[in-house]
Amino acid sequence: MTQHVSPTANRKEIDLDEVREIMSHFKPRDYQEAQELILSALQEINERFGWVSLEAAEIVAEHLGTTANRIYGLLTFYADFRTEPRGNHFMLLCHGMSCYVAGSSRLVQELADRYGIRDGETTADGELTVQVVNGCLGVCDRAPIVKLDDKYYGNLTVESFNEAIQRAIAAGKSGESAK
Ligand code: FES
Numbered sequence: 326m327t328q329h330v331s332p333t334a335n336r337k338e339i340d341l342d343e344v345r346e347i348m349s350h351f352k353p354r355d356y357q358e359a360q361e362l363i364l365s366a367l368q369e370i371n372e373r374f375g376w377v378s379l380e381a382a383e384i385v386a387e388h389l390g391t392t393a394n395r396i397y398g399l400l401t402f403y404a405d406f407r408t409e410p411r412g413n414h415f416m417l418l419c420h421g422m423s424c425y426v427a428g429s430s431r432l433v434q435e436l437a438d439r440y441g442i443r444d445g446e447t448t449a450d451g452e453l454t455v456q457v458v459n460g461c462l463g464v465c466d467r468a469p470i471v472k473l474d475d476k477y478y479g480n481l482t483v484e485s486f487n488e489a490i491q492r493a494i495a496a497g498k499s500g501e502s503a504k
Contacts, residue, residue, distance in 0.1 A: 339374045344381045348388040359389040376407035412447040412454040413498040417472040423465035
């Protein structure tokens with residue numbers, strides 16, 4: 326069973342050759358254009374690997390003629406960027422108004438009690454990362470709902486929530502989870 330928070334558990338490093346390959350497609354003509362490409366480059370790396378490591382950030386900085394400190398600043402400023410790897414499975418837990426009214430707090434509590442994780446955290450065994458979304462996933466008629474890997478699970482009770490997690494873990498690593 327998954328227990329306790331440890332952001333660096335099962336840490337999978339980013340393939341820096343792939344980062345260099347991604348960066349080779351960014352060919353700014355001047356300094357100004359290079360600055361404008363920084364966020365796009367970080368987004369592409371974040372989407373590809375699920376996070377941006379410090380080493381990857383340094384490659385971006387070098388390629389686009391800025392400092393690593395500036396890149397770290399952007400990574401921490403924008404909530405979409407992760408600076409720790411995702412677990413094998415990634416969950417978006419909707420905590421928007423409809424889901425809240427339908428009981429999403431119970432699911433948030435279950436994650437804390439049973440899996441030892443809160444928003445943005447990964448279980449110690451590296452299986453599950455959760456992101457709590459305060460907006461709306463756009464499927465309020467099935468509230469409360471989560472998106473686990475590529476699938477939506479709606480009308481959740483604590484029991485069906487746990488079942489969905491356990492089934493995903495038993496099925497093995499999501500093909501998309503590290504991307
Ligand atoms: S509030 Fe959760 S899907 Fe709309």
